[in-house]
Amino acid sequence: MTSAPSSEAFAAAAAGVIAMARYAGDRHWVPATSGNFSVRIDERFAAVTATGADKANLTEADVIAAEISGPKHPRASAEAPLHLVRYASDPSIGAIAHIHTLPATLLSRRHAAKGALRLDGWELLKAFTGIKTHETALDIPIVPNDQDTDRLAALIEERLGASGPVPGYLIAGHGLYVWGASAKDAIRHMEAFDFLLTAELHEENAR
Numbered sequence: 681m682t683s684a685p686s687s688e689a690f691a692a693a694a695a696g697v698i699a700m701a702r703y704a705g706d707r708h709w710v711p712a713t714s715g716n717f718s719v720r721i722d723e724r725f726a727a728v729t730a731t732g733a734d735k736a737n738l739t740e741a742d743v744i745a746a747e748i749s750g751p752k753h754p755r756a757s758a759e760a761p762l763h764l765v766r767y768a769s770d771p772s773i774g775a776i777a778h779i780h781t782l783p784a785t786l787l788s789r790r791h792a793a794k795g796a797l798r799l800d801g802w803e804l805l806k807a808f809t810g811i812k813t814h815e816t817a818l819d820i821p822i823v824p825n826d827q828d829t830d831r832l833a834a835l836i837e838e839r840l841g842a843s844g845p846v847p848g849y850l851i852a853g854h855g856l857y858v859w860g861a862s863a864k865d866a867i868r869h870m871e872a873f874d875f876l877l878t879a880e881l882h883e884e885n886a887r
């Protein structure tokens with residue numbers, strides 16, 4: 681028997697979702713209603729954005745309590761399976777953000793055939809939880825896009841299981857998924873990815 685989260689627990693998680701979405705919206709990272717955001721409420725539920733909502737101007741009415749291992753909520757993001765499987769796989773994850781930044785989308789296509797994008801030697805890698813030195817090489821997985829998001833979620837978990845620990849992944853021609861222990865950590869990780877992928881794109885284009 682699954683009991684719904686309390687209204688206080690839902691409101692606290694929804695506030696984190698709105699903070700991430702507005703942060704991304706203010707930076708034009710979620711154009712044309714793209715992107716989706718979630719915060720874990722407890723071991724059974726996560727607060728997830730509604731499909732089609734304007735993430736840049738999100739309100740609590742656009743946030744849904746979705747069961748992590750339950751049936752699909754009819755109003756939840758089309759990409760909710762990609763969030764929910766992450767919570768089920770990794771108990772340390774407290775918040776997840778999906779954004780459509782230009783550098784992430786461009787690099788995800790350019791490097792799709794290799795299946796990963798290496799981020800190597802940048803000082804800002806230390807913005808990711810657990811990384812202590814710029815002398816780090818992170819291979820960010822890239823998976824092919826798929827409109828079947830249950831199948832896509834399964835493929836992503838398989839790829840993440842075979843890779844070292846990473847704070848996110850790319851979907852080819854689509855965008856970036858990133859997570860953290862809290863909404864605050866996920867925001868820092870979004871910002872770090874945006875800087876690192878922009879730097880990578882500039883460096884590659886100058887070669």
Ligand SMILES: CSCCC(=O)C(=O)COP(=O)(O)O
Nearest residue numbers: 714715716731732757758759
């Ligand atoms: C108009 S963006 C296409 C769908 C997408 O990639 C996205 O991130 C938003 O989907 P949602 O169902 O979460 O609104």
Ligand SMILES: [Zn+2]
Nearest residue numbers: 714715778855
């Ligand atoms: Zn998307």
